[in-house]
Amino acid sequence: MRFSEKLVCTILLVVVTFFALGGSALLYGDFQDRLSSLADQEQNRHDMLCYTLENEILTLHRQGEAVTESGLRDFCADLLDPAEGGPAQLAALYRTDGDAGQGAVYSCLPAAWEKTALPGSDQRMILRSGDSLWRVYCTDLLDDWTLVSAYDLSEAFDARSRSLQRFLLLEAAVVIGAAAAAAIFSRRLIRPLAVLNQASRRIAAGDYALRTDVRTDDEIGQLSQSFDRMAAAVQDKVAALELSVQQREDFMGAFTHELKTPMTGILGYADLLRSMRPDPAEQREAARAIYHEAHRLESLSGKLLQLLHLDEEELTLEPVSLDKAVNQAVKAARPALEQNGHARVEAISTGLWVQGDTDLLCDLVLNLITNAAKAGPGGTITVSAQQVGKAVLLRVRDHGCGIPADQLARVTEPFYMVDKSRARKQGGSGLGLALCSRIAQAHGGTLTIDSAPGKGTAVTVTLQAVPAPEEGGAL
């Protein structure tokens, strides 16, 4: 059963129930008012009958004539002559004293109405005779006479039946109208749901860019907006996953390539030494090339191990003197500085302490200095630090060739090299900045790169500042 059909059925059931109950109450109220109004008229007519009979009895008494049953019977017969016209009326006169207590002196009541079933004095009740209903009144009169009169209620019941018929016709019209209106409105109301349904199917089929764009100020509008946000999130997640897969494929490709390149050189020179008889100079050249490529492989494997190590293990951080870490790194970078045109490092002492791992911080600064040296041979490399709030900004600046803006975002990817030939010639593996970035993340910080081609590069690492410990308390 469709939702719109459920909605229509529910609306119809509610409408019919309340319409029927309300109509019943209304008709019942009107009918009761009519009965009450008739009761007043009937009471007046009954009272008039009582008065007339009592007056007749007293008249007979005044005249000294006997009040006989036959006399009153004739009087009643004349009084209640149906030929007189007027509203239908029945009556009976009983003598309630002595042995004649149960017999009717005069009666035109239906035989089915036994005296015992009639109301008591000053009471009234409704009795059925055939298809009609009568309201019966009873009153004790003078001299132990009892008058019972009955008045036809058929007119009131007929009027009610006519009202009821009209109401049922109206109710049928209302039900049909309500069904049509409910069908139209329910379709309009649930149209956004159909759009949502269609959109969810298309998104499931891969159309992640699809949006419902339902703009209503109700719950369905809110649901649609939530759905659009969810679709956007799914799209982003899918894009991120695709990027991750791409990066993984790129990593594997680069890793394979970076392994294959030195291996090719090593195999070539080894084959040269094995299969030919080079002169000593060529042998030294081959051996030097094999050594160089093997060294690159060792460096590559070392940095890969370090990256894996960082991914797998939780670091234990402690207060570290930044000056000390930088000085150690500068010392370790001397061979690289000498290989790259005797670049000069200007390390500014700050006396700052950070929360970190000394060896990793040394590696971080060493890699950054090495990269800076490779970027601008013979230039000045500035290593500085400053505290901003609770953070320490460690910055390594060079004045080298710089990095193009469109490649800045990728330089921290493993094996990514801006200029591959130059990097390989300089013994680079494309893992330096990736490692630095991971070390910064491991310290709860970030690594940002500002660079302009031909003007140099500034790499800033954010670290967590800590106060200097007491003397001899830490490294």
Next chain:
Amino acid sequence: MKRRKLKRGWMLALCAAAIVPLAAIPLGWFALTDAAMVGQTRDQKTPYTSIVPTGDDYYLLRQLNTRVELAARGATRSLYEEGDEMAGMYLSGASYIEDMTVADSSMQQYLQDVLDSLSYGRVLPSEWLATIRAEIGYWGSQIYYSTDTLGFVRLAAFGGENQEICLLDLEVESLTGKVVSLWASTEETHPIDVGNTLLAWVELNELDGLGDWAVPVGTDYEQSGLYSQNGQALMTCATGMDDSIWTQLGRSERHYFSLQLGPRDLEVSQ
């Protein structure tokens, strides 16, 4: 798919089936209220209040009132007046044997019928009726009667050597045939139920319509009377020793039975 369509069809049919009885609520409503209405007894909103009759509404009492009024005026003359106008003529009936007329057979039969009606109406106990008839027979009394101009007929029988004993003195209103007084003197007596006798007499005289006949508590008639405030009328019934008769042998040892109806204004205790 087919199963879903079938289920959907069933659900729609169920909905339609639910709507029909709901739409028919008014029919059920009125069927129930009608069933509850029929045969249910209720008090009338403004019950009829019966006419409260007075003595003037009863011919018998009106005649008695008139007679008392005339007696109070001393108007037992041939003519009586109301103000300056000549209102009518009233002649009282004779109460002494010398002035009364000997009843013929029809009058005697009339007396017997009246006595029978009293007995039949449980006003005059049958023992008393038998005793009265026996006394009249014993003395071989003749029946005398007299009438007044208001229509009261006095019937009397006398006994004793010199007709000095009034055996029966009965007064009847001639138009209605209702007895307004009865005096019987007998040698025998019989117990009577005063209360029931008086109620029977009220009914026989068709005065029960006054509706307020009650024992006049706090009056001399508490043991022997019924009083109607509406009708301003008193009915009494009594038996006892008749010590008013003197014969040649001295005070007679006789008993009496008496019924009296007359207008009276009594101060009755509530």
